[in-house]
Amino acid sequence: MDRHDDFREFVRARQQALMRTAYLLVGDAHLAEDLLQNVLTKVVGHWSKLSRDGNPEAYTRKALVNEYISWRRRSSRELPSADPPEHGTSHDNATLDRIVLRQALAKLTRKQRAVIVLRFWEDLTEAQTADTLGCSIGNVKSQTHHALARLRALAPELAELRIPEVIR
Amino acid sequence: MTRLHEALKDLAEEAPPVNLADAAIAGHRRRRRTRMALTAIVTAAALVATTGGAVAIWPRDTQTATPQRADTVADLPDGKVEPISHAYQTPCRFNDKPPYTDCSLQEWRVVTRTGTTYRVPQALVANDKGQNVRLAVSRDGRMMAYYSREARAHVVRDLVTGAEVRSPVKVTEDRFEVGNQLVVSDDGRYLVFDPKVGSKKPGVLIDMRTGKSVTLPGKYEAITVKGGVVELVRYIKTDLWLMPVTGGGKPVRFDGVFINFSELAPDGRTVAASDMKDQSKPVLTLLDTKTGRILRKVTVRGLATPGGILNISVWKSPSEVMVLTLDGIYSLYAVNVNTGKARHVADYSTETVQSLAMPGTASGK
Numbered sequence: 001m002d003r004h005d006d007f008r009e010f011v012r013a014r015q016q017a018l019m020r021t022a023y024l025l026v027g028d029a030h031l032a033e034d035l036l037q038n039v040l041t042k043v044v045g046h047w048s049k050l051s052r053d054g055n056p057e058a059y060t061r062k063a064l065v066n067e068y069i070s071w072r073r074r075s076s077r078e079l080p081s082a083d084p085p086e087h088g089t090s091h092d093n094a095t096l097d098r099i100v101l102r103q104a105l106a107k108l109t110r111k112q113r114a115v116i117v118l119r120f121w122e123d124l125t126e127a128q129t130a131d132t133l134g135c136s137i138g139n140v141k142s143q144t145h146h147a148l149a150r151l152r153a154l155a156p157e158l159a160e161l162r163i164p165e166v167i168r
Numbered sequence: 169m170t171r172l173h174e175a176l177k178d179l180a181e182e183a184p185p186v187n188l189a190d191a192a193i194a195g196h197r198r199r200r201r202t203r204m205a206l207t208a209i210v211t212a213a214a215l216v217a218t219t220g221g222a223v224a225i226w227p228r229d230t231q232t233a234t235p236q237r238a239d240t241v242a243d244l245p246d247g248k249v250e251p252i253s254h255a256y257q258t259p260c261r262f263n264d265k266p267p268y269t270d271c272s273l274q275e276w277r278v279v280t281r282t283g284t285t286y287r288v289p290q291a292l293v294a295n296d297k298g299q300n301v302r303l304a305v306s307r308d309g310r311m312m313a314y315y316s317r318e319a320r321a322h323v324v325r326d327l328v329t330g331a332e333v334r335s336p337v338k339v340t341e342d343r344f345e346v347g348n349q350l351v352v353s354d355d356g357r358y359l360v361f362d363p364k365v366g367s368k369k370p371g372v373l374i375d376m377r378t379g380k381s382v383t384l385p386g387k388y389e390a391i392t393v394k395g396g397v398v399e400l401v402r403y404i405k406t407d408l409w410l411m412p413v414t415g416g417g418k419p420v421r422f423d424g425v426f427i428n429f430s431e432l433a434p435d436g437r438t439v440a441a442s443d444m445k446d447q448s449k450p451v452l453t454l455l456d457t458k459t460g461r462i463l464r465k466v467t468v469r470g471l472a473t474p475g476g477i478l479n480i481s482v483w484k485s486p487s488e489v490m491v492l493t494l495d496g497i498y499s500l501y502a503v504n505v506n507t508g509k510a511r512h513v514a515d516y517s518t519e520t521v522q523s524l525a526m527p528g529t530a531s532g533k
Contacts, residue, residue, distance in 0.1 A: 004193050011189035023183035024176060033186055040192035097175040098182075105179075107346055121176040153366050153404050156425045156444050 007047045010056055011040060018060060024117045025068045027106055039063045062132045065118065069110045104154040112147035119144055244278060244286035247330035251309035252278045252527075253514075257293060257300065259522035274522070276303045278312065278327075292317045295341040300523065300532070302350040304359075307394065307431075307482055307528030311356035315339065324356045324376055335359060336379035337372060345369075349532035353393035358413055360390040360530075366403060373398060373413060382415065390530055392431040392482075399439075401429050408439065408457055420460040426453060430480040430489050431528060438463065440480050440489045440505065450477060452489070454505060468503050470510040482528035490526070498524055 015036070022032035043050065043060050050056045105113055111133070118129045119140075126144075130137045255278045260271040276291040291314035292301045303314040313324045322335040333356070345364040349371075352359055362371030362384070371384040373393075384390065388400035388409060400409040402419070406426050409419035426441040433439065443453045443465070450468035455461070468477075473495035481490045488502045491510070498516040503509070516524060525531040 004189075007193070008189040011192065015186055015188055016183075019186050020180035020183045024180050029182070029184050032183060033188070036186070037188050037191055037195065040188055041195035044192050044196040095178075097171070098178045101172075101175045102179055109346065117176070120172050121180065123173070150366070156404075 004044065004047070006051050007044050010051075014057055014060070015040075018064060021061065021117060021122065022064060022068070024105070024121055025065070025113060027102060035068055036064065039067050042067075058132075061122070062134075065114050065132055066134070069114060100155045104151050107154050108147055108150055111143055112150060115140060115143040116147050116151070241277065241285050241287050244288050244290075249286075249327045249330070250280045250282065251327055252305060252312065253281050253309060254279055254516075254527065255288070255303050255305055255312065255525040255531075256516065256521040257303075257523045257525075258520065259518075271298070276314065278303075278305075281309060288312075288314065290314070290316055290318070290323075292341070295344045297342065297344075299344045299346060299348065301341075301344050302348060302531035303525050304350040304352045304531040305525050305527045306352050306356060307354045307392075309527045311352050311354070313350055313352035313356070313359055315344075315350075317341070322350070322359055322361060322374070324352060324359060326356060333376045335374050335376060337361075337374050337381050339363075347532070349390065349530045351390045351393055351530045354395075354528070358393045358398075360384065360393060360398060362390060365389040365532075375413070382413075384411075389533075391429045391533065392528060392530070394431055394528070397432070399429070399432060403427065408455075410457060420457055422455055422460045423462065424453075426455065428477060428480045431482050432457065433483050433489070434486045442477050442480065450493075450510075452477075452480065452491070452503065452505060452508075466503075466505050466508045468501075468510050469508045470512075471501065472499060472512065479526070479529065479533060481526050492524070492526065494518075500526075 019032060019036055022036045023029060026032050026035055039060060042063060043056070046059075047056075050059055105116065108116065114133060115129060118124045118132055119126070124132065126137050126140045130140045133140065255276060257276055258274050260274055271294065274293050276288040276293050277285055278288055279285050288303065291303050294300050301315050303312065305312055310326060310328050311324055312327055313322055315321075316323045316334070319334050320338050320340065322337075322339065323332055324335070325332045339361065343363045345367075347365045347367070349362045349365050350360070357375060357377050359374045359376060360371055361374065363369050365371075366387065366389060368386045370386040371388075371390060373382040373384055375381070384398070384400065387404070388402045391399040391401055393399075393413070396413050397417075398411045398413060400411055400419075401407070402409075403425075406422045406424065407419035408422065408429070409417060410432065411417045425444040427444060428442040430440040437456060437458050439455050439457055440452045441455055443451065446453070446465070450471050452466045452468060454463040454466065456463050468491065471493060473493065477491055478494040478498070479492040481492065483489050484502050487504050487506050488511075489505060490513070491501045491503045493499045493501070497518055498521060500513040500516070501510040502513055504511070523532075
């Protein structure tokens, strides 16, 4: 047993959920893995403190989102994240929803995309989202409104996804 | 649970399985060693500096080393060249092990009608925030518009005469956001720059001859500038506004939701577009810009792949409109709107092309 065993156990239990969030944020499997690995590399440095008196998962999610916002700005370009349908295949509604959603998400700002992922994938409350992003609840409301409006404008058929209305 | 949540869930399921614990621990150890080495180097450099003749020595990160350019594409020469068939942005490089993305060699290139490819190093390909910056091509391929970092403005170049005109409207690089677009008119006189389509941030119509500029409503997106008319579309309600460059005109509303608008057909009133309801099918919808009515729907036949239509652009004749598809590769077709028959024109590999700028249509559309 070494001093990183607790960390390993945490990663084994939560890495797939965190990877899904990372994938929704960046839209590319390799970049998502790179992003998550960067974050976990930082988390392991603070592990003794986090495991003692913190909430490692919430901290990691927060670090992941904030690393995404700054990391993409620093080192990445708009990436071809919208794969077209595969050749010769037909698609059911769920597949088409996924394709359209991926294309639309790629056109949101980083913060808008993060808000969509946190509110509608992680099911965080506005207060939890604000805490994760380090901004006000009002800012979360505003970002959510703009993100949903942008999704509707980019892909009107997403309206059929029963996107929740937000308070204006 | 909303369908949005379900769609996000479906998308998230695409994430591959990972096993990152040991890699993260190794990364942490490596960073700690690097920090310690850096501290030692800085200390040593400080000691050397105090005795004179300091030499800066920094560890090299092999992941960020700039790779050498493998190909030998020439720079676009000054002066007369020839009209171009299209322009394209080269892709970033993706490395699997270790995973990183290198966009340092990304650039704009143009391809002449006779097939010669040139680099366009004077055209900014992305700003410091990583947002793509557009290059637009006129309908006849003679005019090319791009953003010059040196001029801090757009430049229109006549590829036949070699003449260049700088836009009088200065644009700072930080204004380019996701969804920025650029359109150049057939004669190169007019330019439309939109920093972020569909947003509150307005676009601008620039008269390169007089230096005058007109602010365009932010909610509208320019499709073309042709014959002194700017074709503007608002997507939420799908309004189309044929606005003379001198101002005026009024929008017409279509019955339905449409995207991928073509330029105005030679008959002066028809446009082709994709109906959002049929977006996954190869169907063109012909719309009347005077009445807003749907004229007819045309199922496209003869596409090599059944994927959806990526873009509809210029009319080659009163009956043929150019259609771009993306299904593994970009494919360009001339589609007969009477018969639906598609005539294959060209393919562009996605391995060498990240985004295409086709003649006569908004770059970034």
